[in-house]
Amino acid sequence: MPRVANHDARHGQITDAVQRLIVRHGLTAVTVARTAAEAGMSVGLVQHYFTTKDEMLLATFTRVNGRFTARVDELVNRGEADGRAIAEMLRQALVELIPLDDDRRAEFLVRLAFADQAAHNARLAAVQRETLAGIRSRVAQAIGNGTVCGEVAEPVDAAAQALRIVAFTEGLALHTHIDPDGTPTSAILAALDDQLSRVFSGTCRRAQLS
Template structure:
């Protein structure tokens, strides 16, 4: 029997094929036949791993989420090594959700397509809701950490601040996808939104 690694590799190939098709031509371009052709495998094998189109879309969405999470984790580690403020690290992390380049534009299209499909599918809606909640939780933790180092006013509600910053990021992502020329302005607005929450100076690296 094929090893687990083989199954994982095939699922990844299929998810990447779905990602490429959506990024290029939208969800309508995703058919089992086109996905199989793009992935370099048979239609039967694709259907073996993903019986329905929504199953393929879900896996592609999860792959995008994992890629963004890995980049954010790298930014956090790098920020800590270079003793950057929590505000600076959070701003860089949120910017990973903006379609600032070709890769992130493609990721945005996949996540936006998934969110649209989730309106019609309760199972996908649950995954979409949990992904949004996870982002807010991460932002809320950053705000709470900001209390410790003096960057955030202790009177600030982390949950409300997280909703604000997550909503601002989502709105900026949509606006930037429509008009890529607004890249600099979108980043300026994001910095302003983060700065409105992180109003103090970072004291965690003081010797």
């Protein structure tokens, strides 16, 4: 167990260093040597875990997605316990993809760097497609649940609507990153609410009975 814990700690230390380099200087600043210096360890130790820049970026991207998923799971669990509407929980989950604070901005920059690198790397592109498909699948599941409970008032193609919602959210994230002063949080949330209301136009039958 101690060895596993130490491995995980070293792994996290390196990927956190990669993220900090991306945030401060961009992807071009990420090298094994610079990552080692940022992480406060030897080049040899970094190379023990990762031999290439792509491997470090993939691990960092995976770590960012893991944090996002954990936050979403926590939001859903808390929302279900509080009896919140599905649309409200979905909105809270999608907002986690938008760089509205320093932590989410750092994660967004990692995703942006990964997308740039994936455009020229088939392995990374496959991981990116799988990740995006997973997000769309979770949104489609929320739409399906909304159909069952009545929040989605009309029959819809859940996969098609999930594609629109996720693409819209990614667009908001990009605009927020490029022009933060021109995209205040209130406007971002209002735009997302408007998009979700096009699908979640009903009221859950549980709420009607309460």
